[in-house]
Amino acid sequence: MTRTRFSLLALLAAASVGAALGMFSTAWQPRIALAKPAAPAPAVQPPQDGKLRIIIFGAHPDDAEYRGAGVAMKWAKLGHHVKLVSATNGDIGHWQSAGGPLALRRIREVQEVARRLGVTVEVLDIHDGEITPTLENRRTFTRLIRQWNADIVITNRPNDYHPDHRYTSILVQDSAYMVTVPFFVPDVPPLKNNPVFFYTADRFQKPNPFTADLAVSIDEVIEPTLDALLVMESQIHEGGANGYPGIYPEDPAGRQKRRDEVRKSLARRYASAADTYRDALVKFYGPDQGRKIRYAQAFEICEYGRRPSTGELRKLFPF
Numbered sequence: 001m002t003r004t005r006f007s008l009l010a011l012l013a014a015a016s017v018g019a020a021l022g023m024f025s026t027a028w029q030p031r032i033a034l035a036k037p038a039a040p041a042p043a044v045q046p047p048q049d050g051k052l053r054i055i056i057f058g059a060h061p062d063d064a065e066y067r068g069a070g071v072a073m074k075w076a077k078l079g080h081h082v083k084l085v086s087a088t089n090g091d092i093g094h095w096q097s098a099g100g101p102l103a104l105r106r107i108r109e110v111q112e113v114a115r116r117l118g119v120t121v122e123v124l125d126i127h128d129g130e131i132t133p134t135l136e137n138r139r140t141f142t143r144l145i146r147q148w149n150a151d152i153v154i155t156n157r158p159n160d161y162h163p164d165h166r167y168t169s170i171l172v173q174d175s176a177y178m179v180t181v182p183f184f185v186p187d188v189p190p191l192k193n194n195p196v197f198f199y200t201a202d203r204f205q206k207p208n209p210f211t212a213d214l215a216v217s218i219d220e221v222i223e224p225t226l227d228a229l230l231v232m233e234s235q236i237h238e239g240g241a242n243g244y245p246g247i248y249p250e251d252p253a254g255r256q257k258r259r260d261e262v263r264k265s266l267a268r269r270y271a272s273a274a275d276t277y278r279d280a281l282v283k284f285y286g287p288d289q290g291r292k293i294r295y296a297q298a299f300e301i302c303e304y305g306r307r308p309s310t311g312e313l314r315k316l317f318p319f
């Protein structure tokens with residue numbers, strides 16, 4: 001983790017330790033409700049239970065959620081283990097507020113999303129807008145993938161308009177081989193099997209467009225997925241960094257109208273993916289089923305991790 005000017009997680013950890021040591025009387029109440037920090041990843045890999053282990057990286061507390069929520073819920077329902085990681089704390093991701101209070105708000109939002117999806121979440125304490133592909137961050141990403149004992153690693157492609165998105169992807173790429181190298185971050189055991197790395201879909205064309213190696217249906221989880229994503233009010237209803245006064249009205253009717261609009265817009269995003277990547281759906285599910293799918297998420301296999309066979313892809317996406 002980068003040394004930051006303020007350390008949110010240190011603050012949270014200090015509050016937890018203080019409470020554990022009985023430093024606060026039972027009558028004492030914090031003036032704001034602190035988010036419970038995400039459970040720290042274990043120092044060594046968890047024992048294998050025969051289930052898949054998936055880790056999804058996004059730059060901000062909403063990116064891994066948008067890109068992975070549907071398929072994450074499908075894995076979770078089958079008992080597989082999914083972790084969503086935000087590489088930054090999101091502390092400038094709003095048009096009206098910033099800093100620690102916003103970071104806390106965003107952590108609470110993604111924790112609730114994760115609870116609804118049945119997955120784990122971690123938000124790194126790196127300032128929004130400031131992540132860079134440093135050696136220190138490469139070590140952090142490598143540790144996270146090893147600690148999760150990942151079979152599958154997912155992130156966005158490095159072709160992207162946002163520098164945090166670009167560098168998050170680069171850091172995942174930089175870790176793709178290093179997770180297997182014993183004397184790189186030797187405090188966490190290396191992975192015996194190199195995970196398969198996937199990119200999520202995007203519309204950027206240069207230097208090369210996204211290629212759908214695989215597309216999966218999220219039809220059966222679309223409603224709970226949308227319900228979960230709509231929890232991120234600061235980003236979805238209030239417009240995040242590009243919001244403006246009045247975007248999320250105060251009156252109940254105006255609020256409901258906005259909520260309905262953003263829900264439809266999100267649903268259209270997954271519906272558009274099903275249409276755009278129809279060939280990949282037909283390839284994976286066969287023509288009868290593949291043509292009927294309404295909502296989908298598509299993935300491209302990264303060249304740097306393990307290259308799966310078609311048979312292995314079906315084991316990794318056992319839907």
Ligand SMILES: [Zn+2]
Binds near residue numbers: 059060063162165
């Ligand atoms: Zn983002």
